[in-house]
Amino acid sequence: MDEMKTDVLEYVKDEYVDDEDEEVTFDTPLISSGLVDSFSMVSLKTFIEKKYSLKLSDEEATPQAFDTVNSIVELVRKHTG
Amino acid sequence: MAYSDAVRAEFAGEIEGIREKGLYKEKRFIWSSQGAEIDVEFPEGAGHAKALNFCANNYLGLSSHPDVIAAAHETLDDRGYGMSSVRFICGTQDIHRELQDRVSEFLGMEATLLFPSCMDANAGVFEAVLGADDVIIADRLIHASLVDGIRLCSAQYDTFKHMDMKHLRKKLELHSDKRRTLVVTDGVFSMDGDLAPIDEMCDLCDEYGAMLLVDDSHASGFIGPKGRGTHEHFGVMDRVDIITTTFGKALGGASGGCVSGRRELVELCRQKARPYLFSNSLAPVIVGATIRVIELLSSSTERRDKLEKNTAYFREQITAAGLNIREGETPIVPVMLYNAKLANDMARDMYAEGIYVIGFFFPVVPAGQARIRVQLSAAHEKEHIDKCVEAFRKVGEKYGILGLDKKGIVDKYGL
Numbered sequence: 119m120d121e122m123k124t125d126v127l128e129y130v131k132d133e134y135v136d137d138e139d140e141e142v143t144f145d146t147p148l149i150s151s152g153l154v155d156s157f158s159m160v161s162l163k164t165f166i167e168k169k170y171s172l173k174l175s176d177e178e179a180t181p182q183a184f185d186t187v188n189s190i191v192e193l194v195r196k197h198t199g
Numbered sequence: 200m201a202y203s204d205a206v207r208a209e210f211a212g213e214i215e216g217i218r219e220k221g222l223y224k225e226k227r228f229i230w231s232s233q234g235a236e237i238d239v240e241f242p243e244g245a246g247h248a249k250a251l252n253f254c255a256n257n258y259l260g261l262s263s264h265p266d267v268i269a270a271a272h273e274t275l276d277d278r279g280y281g282m283s284s285v286r287f288i289c290g291t292q293d294i295h296r297e298l299q300d301r302v303s304e305f306l307g308m309e310a311t312l313l314f315p316s317c318m319d320a321n322a323g324v325f326e327a328v329l330g331a332d333d334v335i336i337a338d339r340l341i342h343a344s345l346v347d348g349i350r351l352c353s354a355q356y357d358t359f360k361h362m363d364m365k366h367l368r369k370k371l372e373l374h375s376d377k378r379r380t381l382v383v384t385d386g387v388f389s390m391d392g393d394l395a396p397i398d399e400m401c402d403l404c405d406e407y408g409a410m411l412l413v414d415d416s417h418a419s420g421f422i423g424p425k426g427r428g429t430h431e432h433f434g435v436m437d438r439v440d441i442i443t444t445t446f447g448k449a450l451g452g453a454s455g456g457c458v459s460g461r462r463e464l465v466e467l468c469r470q471k472a473r474p475y476l477f478s479n480s481l482a483p484v485i486v487g488a489t490i491r492v493i494e495l496l497s498s499s500t501e502r503r504d505k506l507e508k509n510t511a512y513f514r515e516q517i518t519a520a521g522l523n524i525r526e527g528e529t530p531i532v533p534v535m536l537y538n539a540k541l542a543n544d545m546a547r548d549m550y551a552e553g554i555y556v557i558g559f560f561f562p563v564v565p566a567g568q569a570r571i572r573v574q575l576s577a578a579h580e581k582e583h584i585d586k587c588v589e590a591f592r593k594v595g596e597k598y599g600i601l602g603l604d605k606k607g608i609v610d611k612y613g614l
């Protein structure tokens with residue numbers, strides 16, 4: 119199991135999903151589906167920056183880049199190498 | 200030519216895109232003054248039709264109240280039409296000061312500063328009082344104007360789940376290393392009509408040394424026993440640090456807004472808030488009429504009492520008719536339909552029945568939570584409410600949703 123992916127998914131569920139039954143996977147659209155709005159996205163960005171000790175610019179932390187757990191992890195990997 | 204055919208076509212394409220997504224806002228024209236019964240031209244160019252208005256923010260029915268209109272006339276004659284100046288140059292009359300003092304007294308706050316609108320108050324207040332070492336922690340469903348204001352400010356920000364106090368505590372804990380913390384919420388949320396638990400928020404703010412800002416635009420004038428707002432409702436009148444509110448809804452409905460709160464914070468807004476410094480002064484006629492509104496509301500609770508009665512009656516009748524509403528006690532009553540097309544279709548059919556209401560769907564409300572939002576007013580009489588409920592019953596029957604809960608409606612129409 120990919121630990122980074124599971125950690126990010128865990129955070130997303132905890133932070134944004136109220137309905138226990140709602141299924142969220144690595145490629146569930148978060149922003150484009152309305153599950154996470156662009157205003158609330160900030161907590162996710164802060165979490166990522168803290169957890170992986172990096173700084174994401176506004177150009178990188180776009181709603182597109184943050185749309186799925188997979189794409190977020192891809193972005194993080196670009197930084198952590 | 201800079202605005203070439205190609206450029207024009209690009210912009211036209213963008214508008215078409217809005218239309219294709221079903222998000223295009225149609226034009227609607229009202230030929231009468233604002234009130235319970237209005238004269239509507241819709242669609243554009245169609246003949247006028249009389250309709251009962253259940254979608255105005257005219258909660259107290261003061262938009263066309265004779266005393267308010269008389270005060271406007273008097274002020275117009277006395278103080279002229281416009282100020283042609285921002286407040287701090289030569290745009291402040293004695294009546295601007297008087298209105299600020301009256302608002303402070305009415306809301307029970309230390310000081311007040313007028314803005315051209317509450318949108319402007321919200322756009323200016325954060326930048327004026329906070330800096331990069333500070334953090335704003337906001338409810339996820341706050342009004343768009345607060346979101347914009349927060350984004351204009353250099354402070355860091357974070358959000359908590361809608362009205363979830365456990366989550367707010369978690370965020371206060373997480374940000375306890377910041378210099379100053381400001382918690383932000385709407386008093387009454389405009390789409391759901393629910394009341395933020397301001398009392399619990401005050402306790403949490405005390406515990407973590409945070410300040411609290413409440414946008415009471417949908418509460419000032421009618422929530423609380425004397426209509427002072429959500430802080431009165433929850434018995435915490437001296438514990439909220441900043442209230443922003445509008446004169447464009449219950450308080451006469453013309454326009455204008457304010458920041459009301461701790462003396463130093465209001466003074467900082469006067470010195471630094473950009474919409475205050477760089478936008479024209481509120482017109483004297485609005486100032487004079489709003490003073491009269493505050494006088495009316497301070498001398499009698501009759502109008503907010505009638506609104507409360509109307510609200511309770513509507514909520515009871517609409518539920519008995521078999522429609523599914525979001526529970527609550529405010530005059531904002533969402534009739535839940537979940538499916539966007541259903542909300543739109545039913546609102547159109549309601550209009551054909553002479554009831555003016557609007558369907559709301561994503562992105563105005565979260566996806567899968569489409570609704571028709573009904574707003575009660577003290578201007579409504581029992582017959583108006585009965586007619587509205589009867590129209591909902593008739594239209595609801597047509598779509599086969601009476602007596603259905605969320606699951607029933609979603610099974611039938613999807614999300």
Ligand SMILES: Cc1ncc(COP(=O)(O)O)c(C=O)c1O
Pocket residue numbers: 315316317318319321342344385389414416417444445446447454455456
């Ligand atoms: C919660 C809230 N705040 C602020 C505003 C903006 O008020 P104004 O019309 O005075 O700009 C609105 C109006 O839609 C609102 O609902």
